[in-house]
Amino acid sequence: MSPESDILRAVSSAVLAVTRHLSVREVLQVIVRSAQQLLNARYAALGVPDEDGSFGEFVAEGITDKQWDAIGPLPRQHGMLGAMLREGVPVRLPDLPKDPRFEYWPKAHPVMHDFLGVPILDGEQVLGIIFLANKKVPGGFTEEDEKLLTMFAAHAALALTNARLYERGRELAMLEERNRMARELHDAVTQKLFSLRLTAQAANSLLQVDPARAAVELERVQRLAGEALAELRAVIVELRPAELDRHGLAETLRKHVRLLDRLQPCEVVFEGDELPAVPSEVEVAVLRVAQEALHNALRHSGAERVSVRLTHTSGKLVLVVRDEGVGFDDAGHVRGLGLVSMADRAEAVGGAVTVSSEPGKGTTVRMEVGV
Numbered sequence: 001m002s003p004e005s006d007i008l009r010a011v012s013s014a015v016l017a018v019t020r021h022l023s024v025r026e027v028l029q030v031i032v033r034s035a036q037q038l039l040n041a042r043y044a045a046l047g048v049p050d051e052d053g054s055f056g057e058f059v060a061e062g063i064t065d066k067q068w069d070a071i072g073p074l075p076r077q078h079g080m081l082g083a084m085l086r087e088g089v090p091v092r093l094p095d096l097p098k099d100p101r102f103e104y105w106p107k108a109h110p111v112m113h114d115f116l117g118v119p120i121l122d123g124e125q126v127l128g129i130i131f132l133a134n135k136k137v138p139g140g141f142t143e144e145d146e147k148l149l150t151m152f153a154a155h156a157a158l159a160l161t162n163a164r165l166y167e168r169g170r171e172l173a174m175l176e177e178r179n180r181m182a183r184e185l186h187d188a189v190t191q192k193l194f195s196l197r198l199t200a201q202a203a204n205s206l207l208q209v210d211p212a213r214a215a216v217e218l219e220r221v222q223r224l225a226g227e228a229l230a231e232l233r234a235v236i237v238e239l240r241p242a243e244l245d246r247h248g249l250a251e252t253l254r255k256h257v258r259l260l261d262r263l264q265p266c267e268v269v270f271e272g273d274e275l276p277a278v279p280s281e282v283e284v285a286v287l288r289v290a291q292e293a294l295h296n297a298l299r300h301s302g303a304e305r306v307s308v309r310l311t312h313t314s315g316k317l318v319l320v321v322r323d324e325g326v327g328f329d330d331a332g333h334v335r336g337l338g339l340v341s342m343a344d345r346a347e348a349v350g351g352a353v354t355v356s357s358e359p360g361k362g363t364t365v366r367m368e369v370g371v
Helices: 003-020 024-038 065-071 079-087 143-206 211-238 242-263 280-301 339-348
Strands: 041-049 055-061 091-093 115-122 125-135 267-272 305-313 316-323 352-357 363-370
Touching: 024 041, 024 055, 024 125, 024 143, 024 242, 065 267, 079 091, 079 115, 079 125, 091 143, 115 143, 125 143, 143 211, 242 267, 242 280, 242 305, 280 305, 280 316, 280 339, 280 363, 339 352, 339 363
Parallel strands: 267 305
Antiparallel strands: 041 055, 041 125, 091 115, 115 125, 305 316, 316 363, 352 363
16 A cells, blocks of 8 residues: 555544544544554654643653653653744754754653654644654655655644634533523522522421421421532532543543642652543542542642542542541541542542541542442
């Protein structure tokens, strides 16, 4: 099969990914994987710059999750990556570290020599960069490789633009639907609370003159309070973080942990499996429990390291947040650390939260929910 047939098949996979997947990141992963296989490279990556000097998205092939954790935060727009974003032209090199535009790698970064990078352009705007390193056959990347990757990048720009348009359109539709539902829920909750207040007043006035009728009214108060609570929870579910729609649970949590790792003095790490489709309400509950547990650990534990692990096994989604801090006597202090809130969130989706701790031995928060 000719190289042209290979690239058309690879490009077709990337473009079809726009309709098959729901997030820009998944489209980028298809593009990078296709480019790596097409040009027989050991490493491949694609970065989409943000406005803060880093990358809003950065996906790679050839680097394991363990290596990523050792490498650390996402790369900044410096060195060769920064030069490609500024110059917007292809770069093909026999030995990357010898180029004057190269600056440095993090300590755990793999060594790269032969290099081929191409900007992903929409007109004159640089949407991102795609690059390959360490050709698996001798001789490095050729002029023909550069032409193929340039052609691939042009189609990748179409896939990326379409993915963004699809995602924005979906977000607008979801926002409109959320606003509509929020208005309806707000009206319903307001009516329930008004009825609750009137019923409580009626019960209060009947207590002295007709205790039996007062008891009936108090039962109605209890029922109305339960209905109002259920509808308030529905409102909260509607306030689903937009990041979950864009990236899914695992990647949203990974990004949150990376941000905390940069902002906090202690080390915060994430490890996660590929997850099956997870119901929306479960994603929200797991994310909120993780955020609450992380907040507690960073504020109270004094730990030098906090770890977050998200796995799926035997039909269960399992979240574990562990710190190596001061710990506490879990017989007397657990409720003050947000366990009630975390337990309520877990129970609302059919799950459970447990907290275990000992003075001087750290704390572990574990949530399990069937999916």
